[in-house]
Amino acid sequence: MRPDVADFYGGISFDAYGLLGAHPAGQGWRFTVWAPHARRVQVVGDWNGWNLWNATELAACEDGLWRGQVPAAAEGQLYKYNILGPDGVWHLKPDPFAFAYEELPGTAGRLLCPRYGFADGDWMARRGYLSLAPLNIYELHAASWRRHWDGRYYSGGELADVLIPYLQAHHFTCVELMPLAEYPFDGSWGYQGCGYFAPTARLGGFAGVAELIDRLHQADIAVLMDFVPVHFAPDPDRMAQWDGAPLYEAGPSDWGSLRFDLGSGPVRSFLLSAAAFWLYELHCDGLRVDAVGHALYRPQDAGEALAAAEFFKTLTAGLHARFGPVFLAAEDTAGALNAAVPTHRGGLGFDAVWDSAWARDVLTFFAAPAGRIRHFAALLRDPAATAVNALSHDDNTWGTGSVWWQMPGSGEEKFRQMQVAYLLQFTRPGRPLTFMGGEFGQPLAFDPYKEMDWACLGHPLHQAMDSYTAALGELFCAHPALHRGGFGWALQDREHLALGYRREVDGEGLLCVFNLGDFPLETAIDRGGACRGTLLFAAGPVPEGDLPVRGGAFALYLPPMSGAVFALS
Secondary structure, eight states: OOHHHHHHHHTOOSOGGGTSEEEEOSSSEEEEEEOTTOSEEEEEEGGGTTOGGGOEEOEEOTTSEEEEEETTOOTTOEEEEEEEOTTSOEEEEOOTTOSOBOSTTOOOEEOOOOOOOOOOHHHHHHGGGGGTSOOOEEEEOHHHHSBOTTSOBOOHHHHHHHHHHHHHHTTOOEEEEOOOEEOSOGGGTTOSOSEEEEEOGGGTHHHHHHHHHHHHHHTTOEEEEEEOOSEEOOOTTTTTTTTSSOSSEEEEOTTSSEEEOTTOHHHHHHHHHHHHHHHHTSOOOEEEETTHHHHHHSOSSHHHHHHHHHHHHHHHHHHHHHHSSOEEEEEESSSOOOTTSOGGGTSOOOSEEEEHHHHHHHHHHHHOGGGHHHHHGGGGSOOOTTEEEEEOGGGSSTTTOOHHHHSOSSHHHHHHHHHHHHHHHHHSSSEEEEETTGGGTOOSOOOTTSOOOGGGGGSHHHHHHHHHHHHHHHHHHHOHHHHHOEEEEEEEETTTTEEEEEEEETTEEEEEEEEOSSSOEEEEEEOTTOSOEEEEEEESSOOOSBOOEETTEEEEEEOSSEEEEEEEO
16 A cells, blocks of 8 residues: 555545545546445546536545546536445535535535745744744634625635735734635534635635735734634535445534544544645644534543544644644633643643633623622633633624623723723733624624624724724733733732732733722732832723832722733833
8 A cells, every 4th residue: 555545544644635636647637535435436527518427437446545537627627526325326526625616505626726826935934933922813704804895705815905904903913714614604604614625715715815824924914724623514415424424424513513533544634634734735824723622521432532632632743743833722612621731741732722711701700790709710710821812703602792792781881891801811821812893892793694893983982992902912012021921920809809910021020900890999019029010001090100109019009890001110
């Protein structure tokens, strides 16, 4: 067996998309298929007018794959496989390894050589600094951030025209793109994919997505892609029972989709190669890996959980070995994983944990005024520098409402609490993540069928929130103590719902303090060797000027529901 085929079956291939799928070969195109349950496999397409009676028969090979050559096939043409399953029924199926598909609602693959003239060489040569850079992350659903007046999607280039200056004005240094691998149902937000090697046709396919990433890099903005290796679209005309029997799937998921069979070597190679494809062919700087916690906490059996853990270890080790300083973040809904622990110490090897538990704790606290004393303890847990502190799409859904919606009180009260919550998010260790619309306090929940509620920016309160978020991003990027500094508690006052901490690195010291209660706070803060505390940034009407010194300590006054950052010197 050829080494590349052996790696594919062994579940360790990161370039299986070069082995399988459709590729130009001499005159015409070569087609290679993994279909172990099939009795026969044919390929049919535009070159023969989709005539099933004149389809090209693929040959079953000794290595368990099916192969064939179509001299008349040409780039840009559509195609499908015609598969005779073990039940004796023929099924037309698109290629899971296709690099492009026709526009929805069509399902055919499109012959494509994935190539683009990237001009981001300078960025790629120096992106190793990501581990030290201030990653202020903006989470974006590219298909609905902006739409044309008639509802049409923006292409990747059109989106770059308006997105880049917007990100720069708000001091976002990194974009996390919600899944852009082709997906059939808009309501899944991209999390039920069907084309793991095919950037969605919504943005112009491979060329459109490549142009977007290339131009973001030229503007010094990092790009993370949301990668979904746990489940996929259940559509019968896509990957479900692809060769007439369960192949990629292990069974139904909790979301109505299908779970990937992570115990299958070929399925693991399919997913490992898809992850590598987005990093190598499309120059993504990293991946946010979806539902890692779910795959380990909610398995059908212990064997499935073990297979998932081994897959994630292989994924992180392999991607880091091949691409070096890429940023890999694991979504964890429970906050109990050793996801960011190196594999040789028993962890999964990720660089960061996309910490859903933190968001749940913070929003639960703010959304429940009567129970804040009970929920305050969750805010006093020691933070981790490896966290992505995400107020994400999960916190802006139809089920919960937007972050603005979850804040109690009137409009002004909502914005005041949002500002304090964001200051908590940006000053604690880790990387802050803002979901689109959160920067100006969009009241409506995320809707993938229409663009954001830009009309909000005509209202003074939303304008003020937008300006505040931009200033907060500037603060985060300008102060190394916030994006890579150490952490130490300075205040934990459960009775008055007050907390404070110091952030320090390379001689810079910051004191971050919060009064989350309903009454003014007056307290003493140990100076920790500092002589002066100068106000840098505030949420709420915090007094200007330096902190007074009384009895050898800083005398701190904060009005109700406020926060402040002081420079220590």
